[in-house]
Structures are given as structure tokens and as C-alpha cells.
Amino acid sequence: xxxxxxxxxxxxxxxxxxxxxxxxxxxxxxxxxxxxxxxxxxxxxxxxxxxxxxxxxxxxxxxxxxxxxxxxxxxxxxxxxxxxxxxxxxxxxxxxxxxxxxxxxxxxxxxxxxxxxxxxxxxxxxxxxxxxxxxxxxxxxxxxxxxxxxxxxxxxxxxxxxxxxxxxxxxxxxxxxxxxxxxxxxxxxxxxxxxxxxxxxxxxxxxxxxxxxxxxxxxxxxxxxxxxxxxxxxxxxxxxxxxxxxxxxxxxxxxxxxxxxxxxxxxxxxxxxxxxxxxxxxxxxxxxxxxxxxxxxxxxxxxxxxxxxxxxxxxxxxxxxxxxxxxxxxxxxxxxxxxxxxxxxxxxxxxxxxxxxxxxxxxxxxxxxxxxxxxxxxxxxxxxxxxxxxxxxxxxxxxxxxxxxxxxxxxxx
Amino acid sequence: xxxxxxxxxxxxxxxxxxxxxxxxxxxxxxxxxxxxxxxxxxxxxxxxxxxxxxxxxxxxxxxxxxxxxxxxxxxxxxxxxxxxxxxxxxxxxxxxxxxxxxxxxxxxxxxxxxxxxxxxxxxxxxxxxxxxxxxxxxxxxxxxxxxxxxxxxxxx
Numbered sequence: 001x002x003x004x005x006x007x008x009x010x011x012x013x014x015x016x017x018x019x020x021x022x023x024x025x026x027x028x029x030x031x032x033x034x035x036x037x038x039x040x041x042x043x044x045x046x047x048x049x050x051x052x053x054x055x056x057x058x059x060x061x062x063x064x065x066x067x068x069x070x071x072x073x074x075x076x077x078x079x080x081x082x083x084x085x086x087x088x089x090x091x092x093x094x095x096x097x098x099x100x101x102x103x104x105x106x107x108x109x110x111x112x113x114x115x116x117x118x119x120x121x122x123x124x125x126x127x128x129x130x131x132x133x134x135x136x137x138x139x140x141x142x143x144x145x146x147x148x149x150x151x152x153x154x155x156x157x158x159x160x161x162x163x164x165x166x167x168x169x170x171x172x173x174x175x176x177x178x179x180x181x182x183x184x185x186x187x188x189x190x191x192x193x194x195x196x197x198x199x200x201x202x203x204x205x206x207x208x209x210x211x212x213x214x215x216x217x218x219x220x221x222x223x224x225x226x227x228x229x230x231x232x233x234x235x236x237x238x239x240x241x242x243x244x245x246x247x248x249x250x251x252x253x254x255x256x257x258x259x260x261x262x263x264x265x266x267x268x269x270x271x272x273x274x275x276x277x278x279x280x281x282x283x284x285x286x287x288x289x290x291x292x293x294x295x296x297x298x299x300x301x302x303x304x305x306x307x308x309x310x311x312x313x314x315x316x317x318x319x320x321x322x323x324x325x326x327x328x329x330x331x332x333x334x335x336x337x338x339x340x341x342x343x344x345x346x347x348x349x350x351x352x353x354x355x356x357x358x359x360x361x362x363x364x365x366x367x368x369x370x371x372x373x374x375x376x377x378x379x380x381x382x383x384x385x386x387x388x389x390x391x392x393x394x395x396x397x398x399x400x401x402x403x404x405x406x407x408x409x410x411x412x413x
Numbered sequence: 414x415x416x417x418x419x420x421x422x423x424x425x426x427x428x429x430x431x432x433x434x435x436x437x438x439x440x441x442x443x444x445x446x447x448x449x450x451x452x453x454x455x456x457x458x459x460x461x462x463x464x465x466x467x468x469x470x471x472x473x474x475x476x477x478x479x480x481x482x483x484x485x486x487x488x489x490x491x492x493x494x495x496x497x498x499x500x501x502x503x504x505x506x507x508x509x510x511x512x513x514x515x516x517x518x519x520x521x522x523x524x525x526x527x528x529x530x531x532x533x534x535x536x537x538x539x540x541x542x543x544x545x546x547x548x549x550x551x552x553x554x555x556x557x558x559x560x561x562x563x564x565x566x567x568x569x
Contacts, residue, residue: 024543024545037430037471038471038472039468042472046556049556049560050556050559050560050563051508051563052563054522054558066430067431074431074432075431078431106470120470121469121470122468122469122470122494124470135494136470136494137470137494137497137498138470138471138472138473138475138498138501139472140496140498140499140502140554140555140556141497141501141555143555143556143559144501144555144559147559147563148559153546185418185464186418186464186467186492187418187463187464187467187490187492191492191493191494217468220464220467220492220493222493222494271418273418321448350565356427357422357426357427357429358428358431362428373424375420375468377420377423377468378422378423378444378445379422379423379426379443379444380420380422380426382428384443384444388460
């Protein structure tokens with residue numbers, strides 16, 4: 001029987017030779033990732049209530065990102081609890097203030113093609129860029145995994161998004177995702193597996209692929225997947241197994257697009273599904289440009305912004321919250337950070353920053369912002385009256401320079 | 414009654430996430446229905462459109478609704494992650510294609526076995542919750558369900 005990548009990954013975890021979409025199976029979990037918000041502070045009391053221990057501390061990774069840098073007594077308490085708990089539970093894989101979990105996890109070598117993983121965060125499909133089946137769960141479901149090492153799953157159908165051709169310079173993975181969410185809606189993924197394929201996908205570097213799988217959350221898929229190849233192996237700095245769908249494996253839907261025709265996209269408040277080509281927003285004048293989050297502040301994202309900002313000055317408040325410590329180091333070394341600083345960027349601490357809306361920094365009343373993040377839900381990043389436009393790092397940088405939303409292709413040619 | 418794509422930031426805004434669930438529940442639906450937490454009564458139903466609970470994995474979204482005493486959620490469809498979270502907390506979530514036929518203030522009766530919701534005017538069908546999940550919901554959610562399983566394991 002021909003199997004999709006999703007079916008192969010689920011079958012391996014379920015100890016089966018094949019699985020059928022729609023059937024309910026129990027999977028062994030290879031890796032469980034948690035952050036400070038949905039992690040230790042939630043699972044510790046439940047584990048104590050059960051009198052249970054973590055099934056395998058070597059398979060658990062804890063990363064602080066939501067409440068760092070700490071800003072008040074509550075956040076300090078949450079972070080202290082996380083630090084104490086990993087020690088008690090014997091979890092060595094702990095990354096404290098090293099960046100956002102979805103970016104830190106693969107860059108520290110925890111993800112391999114073929115794995116079955118859960119994360120205590122909705123952007124966990126990011127891991128699917130490495131041909132691993134990874135999806136988000138809530139704290140109680142995480143508790144179930146921590147106690148049993150298992151989780152149930154309804155075997156997903158696969159929806160294929162195939163992009164032929166190549167992206168034009170100034171157009172990015174973020175634009176592909178905003179386009180898809182605008183086209184299919186926030187439930188277009190039907191909580192199935194969304195697989196990205198085609199020549200344009202193969203050409204994307206690893207962090208751009210991560211952006212595709214990351215925003216599968218906003219497309220409503222359970223996970224986003226990309227077959228492993230030499231790009232995956234190069235990022236992981238090791239030979240890695242090839243995991244891919246069988247040719248002609250049956251899928252729920254197969255959509256084909258020409259990447260070379262894709263224009264930069266912008267999503268209007270208050271939904272990523274409000275995405276349209278950038279030329280429909282040229283009269284909008286934001287006062288804040290924000291480059292942040294697992295979706296939009298990885299090294300690749302910072303470089304995209306820098307390619308626009310080089311030798312230019314931002315005409316509005318430009319804030320940058322880099323996604324990981326290793327990415328900051330690389331961006332410092334190659335001059336990316338200097339370019340951003342020279343353009344007038346203010347830097348926030350490593351972590352989820354304004355995107356989660358949990359921290360000390362939030363958008364004020366009636367602020368209009370353009371952001372590289374994934375969600376512009378009402379009130380998410382601050383006041384309910386704030387207005388957030390979503391766009392790529394290229395478009396956000398170009399907007400900062402122009403003082404109004406504009407097409408970044410004018411700046412990078 | 415709520416519309417389509419009600420997201421988790423609307424159900425429980427992020428800035429309250431650091432507080433206890435009792436506190437968070439007081440801000441439930443604040444951006445779109447500021448009086449919700451005051452007006453809602455234990456045993457009430459929350460009815461939504463398509464993709465109810467879109468967005469975050471934050472379990473505080475269904476937990477706040479449970480805290481306020483919501484008896485069940487009825488929607489045309491749910492975001493998958495929210496759906497799993499609700500059932501894991503013992504809060505029934507039923508997928509009813511005709512949810513929009515329900516009106517504000519209707520007295521409802523739910524039959525989980527038959528998959529029927531009775532309004533004062535008609536009976537609407539819904540997809541019954543899969544048996545292995547309904548058993549967990551009856552136990553009060555995954556935590557009490559695991560407690561029961563662990564107890565069985567130690568006594569057997």
C-alpha cells in the first residue's frame with residue numbers, strides 16, 4: 001500500500017507497517033518539548049497529584065521563552081519553578097533564555113527525520129520541516145505523555161501544497177503561508193497533515209522551511225511536513241535518513257501553485273486569513289515595525305530584513321526580538337545585527353517577546369503595527385484597539401523604511 | 414452564541430496567563446464580550462461557528478470555560494488542538510453542523526449517546542464523541558482518567 005510521509009511517520013511510532021487515515025492509533029513519543037508557560041508550572045502539580053514520574057527524562061526538552069526576560073514577581077516565580085523542576089525531574093535538556101523553543105529545539109540537534117514528537121505549544125508543527133511528525137498539545141495532554149510515553153492519534157489524511165518554480169527575490173516562505181491561509185482559511189488544514197512539496201520548496205533553506213511548517217498552525221493543520229533531503233542533512237550536520245511520501249500515495253487534496261507568480265502578502269487585522277497582495281495596503285501607515293517570534297526572527301528572517309535595511313533608516317519605531325542565541329551570534333558575526341542597529345532597530349530580549357502578549361512589552365491603545373509574527377488576533381499583542389498587519393521580514397523592513405506599507409521588491413533588486 | 418474562528422486570544426487574553434484559572438476565567442471572552450464572565454451561569458452552553466478555539470495550545474481557554482461551569486461546547490467545527498484540550502479537561506465539545514440554528518437563550522438538552530441536541534424547536538444531530546474519549550470525559554478528563562488507570566495497575 002502506498003503511504004504518505006505522514007502515514008509512514010505515524011506507522012513507525014505506532015509500531016505498525018502501515019496505517020490508514022481515520023483510524024485511531026496509539027503512538028510512542030520519541031520527544032516531548034515544553035516551554036515555561038505550558039510546561040513545568042502546569043505539569044508539576046499534576047504529576048504530584050498522580051504520584052508519577054517522567055517516563056524518560058532523556059526524551060524531554062524544556063526551553064524557557066514565554067516569560068523571559070522576566071519582568072515582575074509572577075514571571076520570576078514561573079521561571080524559578082521551571083529551573084527547579086528540571087533539576088528535580090532529572091531533565092538535562094534544559095535551555096534557559098537561549099531563544100524560542102521551536103527554533104532552539106532543532107538547532108541544538110534534538111530533531112531527526114523519522115521522529116514522532118509533541119510540543120506544549122501550538123507552533124510545534126515547525127518540527128515537521130525536518131520530516132518529523134510533530135504537533136502541539138495542551139498541558140494535560142502533555143502530562144499524559146510524560147506519564148505514559150504515549151499519545152493517541154487519529155491517523156491524518158494528507159493535504160499537499162505544491163509550489164513549482166522559484167520565489168522572486170523579496171518574496172519568502174512567510175508570503176507563501178499568508179497566501180495559503182488567505183486562500184483556504186484558518187481551518188483549511190482540517191487538522192490533517194499538510195505536506196509542502198515542489199521545486200520551490202526544495203530550494204528553500206531550512207529556516208524558511210520551518211516558517212512554512214510553523215504557520216501550518218494558522219492554516220489549521222495538525223502538522224506541516226516536508227520530506228528530508230540534502231538541505232535537512234546539511235542543517236543537522238549529519239547524514240540523515242530520507243523520509244518522503246511514496247509516489248502516488250493517495251491524498252485528500254493536492255493543490256499546485258507557481259511560486260514565481262507569488263507577490264508579497266499582507267494580512268489585515270484581526271486574522272491571518274485576511275491576507276491579500278501587498279499592493280492593496282499601500283496607504284496604511286503603521287507606527288511600529290516588529291521583527292520577532294519563531295515565525296519571523298530566525299537568522300534567515302533577520303538577514304532578509306537586513307537586505308532591505310542596509311544603508312537605510314527606519315522612519316518608525318523598529319523593534320527586533322531575535323529568535324535564538326545561536327542566531328544572534330551568527331547575525332553578530334556576519335554584520336546583520338550591525339545593519340539592523342544602524343537602521344535604528346531597538347533590540348528586545350531573547351524570547352517570544354510581544355508576539356505572545358505575555359510579557360512586559362505589549363502594544364498600546366490604537367497602535368498600528370506591522371509584524372513578522374504569525375497571529376494578529378484582536379488583543380493578542382496588547383490593547384484590543386491595537387491593529388496588527390502581518391507580513392514577511394522583507395515587507396516589514398521595507399515598510400519601516402518607507403513609512404507606509406510597501407512592496408519590498410523595490411528595495412532588493 | 415459566537416461566530417466563526419473564535420480564537421484562544423479572545424477566549425483568554427495572553428496578558429492574564431500568569432494568573433490562576435479563577436482569575437483568568439473572569440476575563441473570558443473579554444475582547445469581544447466583556448460581560449460574559451458575569452452573565453454566564455453554571456450549566457450554560459457555549460455555541461460557536463466554524464473553527465472554534467483557533468490559535469494557541471493554551472489549555473486555560475477550555476479550562477476557563479469549565480471554571481465558569483459551562484456544561485458543553487457546541488460548534489460547527491473546532492480547532493483540533495482546542496478540541497483535544499477540552500476533552501482532556503472533561504469539557505464535552507460536540508461538532509454539530511447545524512449549530513447556527515441554535516438561538517441565544519435556547520434551553521438545550523444533549524444526548525451524547527444518540528448524538529442529538531434538542532432545542533425548543535427541533536432536534537439537531539451531532540457526531541458522537543469517539544468512545545475512548547467519551548470514557549475519559551465521563552471520568553472528568555485525562556488527569557482523573559490516568560489516576561483511575563494507575564490505581565488499577567497498582568491494585569492488579
